Amino acid sequence: MSPTTPHITDPLLLSVLSAASLARQSALETLSLLSSSTPPSPLALSAQQKTLKSHLATLRAQNRKALLSTRATKAQTTLLRQEIDALHLSLQNLYYEQRHLRGEIEGCETYDHAFLKLPMVSVEEFLQSHEDYVGKGEHEVTVARIEDEMRERQRLEGVRVELERRKEGLAKEVAGKREELGRLDGEVEKWVAGEGNVRKVFEAREKKMEGVVG
Known part of the structure; x- marks a missing residue:
């Protein structure tokens, strides 16, 4: 059963954690086998080592995917932040323009037009x-x-x-x-x-x- 972390919901990161958990469990089993009072048979030790290597390979692959995904996410986040900054700047410009236009409108409304005379x-x-x-x-x-x-x-x-x-x-x-x-x-x-x-x-x-x- 894959371990769950309440603070992580990304499927790719969860797969990395799951692979790490399996690799850890396999490493502990290998250490337990090697530290047993009864020497393990070469066949059992070879099978356990193959399992550990398989889990480690899976962990490295999942970790690489997670790193690439993280870089892509950072790049996308940077791009979105730039877009947000640009939108914020545009909003500020619109605010200043709105305030300027309101001043112009007020000036026109209070202007002493010659035609009134x-x-x-x-x-x-x-x-x-x-x-x-x-x-x-x-x-x-x-x-x-x-x-x-x-x-x-x-x-x-x-x-x-x-x-x-x-x-x-x-x-x-x-x-x-x-x-x-x-x-x-x-x-x-x-x-x-x-x-x-x-x-x-x-x-x-x-x-x-x-x-x-x-």
Whole structure:
């Protein structure tokens, strides 16, 4: 019957222990045979020696298998330990990355965004004129409000540019009218001056005629 050891469960190691036990038992029997008061017969001694050699050969073979298995187990254990260390390092990296991302998220949530200061229409007013966004998420509604505000400002900018263009056109037209009015004033002044000269000529002629008649 093979001996059992409560702390060892590996089949290969148990086979080594069993072979060692058999070899020990065979060695004790050989010593007992040699130390007997009655010398053993050569045939009995030869048979006992063969049995001992057989058990020793089995023990050496089982021990060699156990050593090779132990080396393979150590190599596998080393490989698994390296994998565990790599996984532990990856876990640490993921932990640091998670903490970093949480910090980034918190920073984004508490960031004083510029769009919050934009003079946009309220959410209620926007949803009243854009019913297709009712029930949408806050982010989607905010983006839509910003885009709507941009379009409205672009439209107002277009109106402003058009008014500026019309203003410049009217200014040029007024300047042209003023220039034309200035020319007309000059012509009128010339006409008035010419009329005075003509009147003087007629008055001089009338006086001359009166002198002739008198």
